[in-house]
Amino acid sequence: MSSETLVLFFVIAIILVGGAILFSHYLAPSSVNPAKSEPYECGIPVQSPAWIQFNVGYYLFAIIFLVFDVETVFIFPWGVVMREVGIRAFIEILIFFLVLGLGLLYAWRKDALKWV
Numbered sequence: 001m002s003s004e005t006l007v008l009f010f011v012i013a014i015i016l017v018g019g020a021i022l023f024s025h026y027l028a029p030s031s032v033n034p035a036k037s038e039p040y041e042c043g044i045p046v047q048s049p050a051w052i053q054f055n056v057g058y059y060l061f062a063i064i065f066l067v068f069d070v071e072t073v074f075i076f077p078w079g080v081v082m083r084e085v086g087i088r089a090f091i092e093i094l095i096f097f098l099v100l101g102l103g104l105l106y107a108w109r110k111d112a113l114k115w116v
Contacts, residue, residue: 060112061115068100068104
């Protein structure tokens, strides 16, 4: 793929995305209502400000959970083809588990697994 083709692709992409944004901006219905700027609380009047701070530990815990949850997505296909690929697949999964174990050890040492 030549550089001219790549530049043309990006220019067309920018024009299409910009056109879609402008199209929706001008044709979308709008109404000025102060209730629209309030946070949605299921019809209950707002009790506190919307900008409250959460402990960053909750986000770290969630990210670590996602990492180890996605790990299972990679283990299943490995288990399906392990007999066909042989020792190479076994060595690759050992390396995969080593990297995950190092990540878990790092999170454990940094106390990212504590809930409070």
